[in-house]
Amino acid sequence: MxxxxxxxxxxxxxxxxxxxxxxxxxxxxxxxxxxxxxxxxxxxxxxxxxxxxxxxxxxxxxxxxxxxxxxxxxxxxxxxxxxxxxxxxxxxxxxxxxxxxxxxxxxxxxxxxxxxxxxxxxxxxxxxxxxxxxxxxxxxxxxxxxxxxxxxxxxxxxxxxxxxxxxxxxxxxxxxxxxxxxxxxTPFSAASYIASIEQGIDVAIANGKTELLINSGARSEKMLKALFPEIDDIACVHYGNWIQETFEKIHQSPQITKVAMGIMLGKAAKLAQGNTNTHSGKTTWDKKFIYQLAIEAGYPEDIAYKVLALNMAGRLKEIFTFTDQEKFYQKLLERCHYYCQKIAPNVELHLYLLNNDGHHIARTL
Incomplete structure (x- = not known):
């Protein structure tokens, strides 16, 4: 797709x-x-x-x-x-x-x-x-x-x-x-995409899968699949922008016990604030929220303040080095994990922040 x-x-x-x-x-x-x-x-x-x-x-x-x-x-x-x-x-x-x-x-x-x-x-x-x-x-x-x-x-x-x-x-x-x-x-219908998400999860379950690999699309899936080569394609689901509906379906499917989720920085910046529909027509990233997140992660005011000058969430990498050790990204992933787990509290969830160049950051908090 x-x-x-x-x-x-x-x-x-x-x-x-x-x-x-x-x-x-x-x-x-x-x-x-x-x-x-x-x-x-x-x-x-x-x-x-x-x-x-x-x-x-x-x-x-x-x-x-x-x-x-x-x-x-x-x-x-x-x-x-x-x-x-x-x-x-x-x-x-x-x-x-x-x-x-x-x-x-x-x-x-x-x-x-x-x-x-x-x-x-x-x-x-x-x-x-x-x-x-x-x-x-x-x-x-x-x-x-x-x-x-x-x-x-x-x-x-x-x-x-x-x-x-x-x-x-x-x-x-x-x-x-x-x-x-x-x-x-209906052009660009959410209903048809959500139906494909639910169908994909149903097929995975019917074929004995208990672990899912979920990503926003084909590009991010390719990155995460490199970490999980043993996961069959049948257990891979594209959530697009519909994180809420994806996790609602997972919650309704007790056969699914473990989920690995890949997410790009732009969507993560929205999800961390609780926006579980990440379409650009529905939500935008909030620079003031991300600024406050950086403060909570322990960064000094002069570093956090730089966030307010950015025009795209993807440019956060210009301020915070894209590594596992960078506290900002761990704080970001912690908030994303909270909102996903809130919808599907019974599933074991592992989050991976993905970069365009194929590098990733795993949630360790």
């Missing part, structure tokens, strides 16, 4: 989930199969009740099966599947059941801990329910209630797109997941 991007300071356009796109294609394909006519656009109802229209493209039409595609529009969200081609192939059966199959570019679930059983295509429950609902409605409208439908979802270049996600770490191989709970993509 990429490091978090800054949220643009402009109005943001919403988009549609892969699940909504797959549902639109499924509806167009089934209607086209039954009527033997081309469907150029179709409307679906999203789980939030909104009716939306999708343009659909006919890929193939026979009396046996039909395939339609649409281009996913993620709005202004930096989604790896933005502009991806999602397609659905449908065929009628005599079983009366709605079956889902994995086409090219859709992931296969290979590890326990997810909402979908091992061996199933990575099509989440809400998209499945959406597709099943439109199929049942169409079958009923055309007096074909005794028939079933086989739905095969594909994503063009999905296997390549999945390399830019954490799917493989979650045991989802060979492609992306078909996702969505509302049908809408």
């Amino acid at each position: 990429r490091e978090l991007q800054d949220i643009p300071n402009t109005p943001l356009r919403r988009g549609y989930t892969t699940g909504a796109c797959a549902t639109a294609c499924t509806k167009a394909a089934l209607l086209s199969l039954i009527m033997q006519q081309e469907i150029k656009e179709t409307q679906i109802q999203l789980p939030i009740g909104k009716i939306v229209t999708f343009r659909t493209k006919l890929i193939s039409l026979t009396t046996k099966d039909t395939t339609y595609a649409t281009i996913k529009d993620a709005g202004d969200d930096p989604d790896v599947t933005h502009q991806a081609e999602i397609s659905a192939t449908v065929s009628l059966t005599t079983t009366g059941a709605i079956l889902f199959k994995r086409g090219n570019g859709v992931g296969l679930v290979t590890l326990p801990g997810l909402e979908i059983p091992v061996g199933e295509p990575a099509i989440n429950p809400v998209p499945r329910a959406m597709m099943a609902a439109v199929c049942k409605k169409i079958l009923s409208d055309h007096k074909l209630e005794k028939n079933g439908v086989t739905i095969t979802i594909s994503v063009k270049n999905g296997e390549q797109l999945a390399k830019r996600t954490l799917n493989s770490r979650l045991g989802i191989l060979h492609g992306i997941s078909i996702l969505g709970t509302t049908g809408i993509v």
Whole structure:
């Protein structure tokens, strides 16, 4: 997963989930199969009740099966599947059941801990329910209630797109997941990131892990992994800016007994003051607080006062040498540890302050 991007300071356009796109294609394909006519656009109802229209493209039409595609529009969200081609192939059966199959570019679930059983295509429950609902409605409208439908979802270049996600770490191989709970993509949504945190912890637990390695993103994880080479990727979780929600999930998961947390200086300066959401749009570091922290750590006024002239927390290294012995950083880590342990008091927590050059400071207080 990429490091978090800054949220643009402009109005943001919403988009549609892969699940909504797959549902639109499924509806167009089934209607086209039954009527033997081309469907150029179709409307679906999203789980939030909104009716939306999708343009659909006919890929193939026979009396046996039909395939339609649409281009996913993620709005202004930096989604790896933005502009991806999602397609659905449908065929009628005599079983009366709605079956889902994995086409090219859709992931296969290979590890326990997810909402979908091992061996199933990575099509989440809400998209499945959406597709099943439109199929049942169409079958009923055309007096074909005794028939079933086989739905095969594909994503063009999905296997390549999945390399830019954490799917493989979650045991989802060979492609992306078909996702969505509302049908809408909210740009830079905290809900989707928090869901990925919770999912990652669930998968780690389901695969017998009791120790987690948590970091803000891929860069800091690489640094901390050098200290813990024995920790499997499946036990590594990116908390992004959502420290509160990460530790709440850990607290709700008694199977997790030990956590090693890596944190960069800028986020640590915010967390030390009790800000457990460290996004730059939500919180800023407080120079007066950091100044007071330096005083509490025993530094003279003339040294601590230099903090007030800094414009970035990362520049604290210009005042305090980045070493384990530097009292300021130990005081900073002590405060960070306090707020994390306050949320999850039963877990053994080890904190590591990370520098851009790969060096680290372990909490020793």
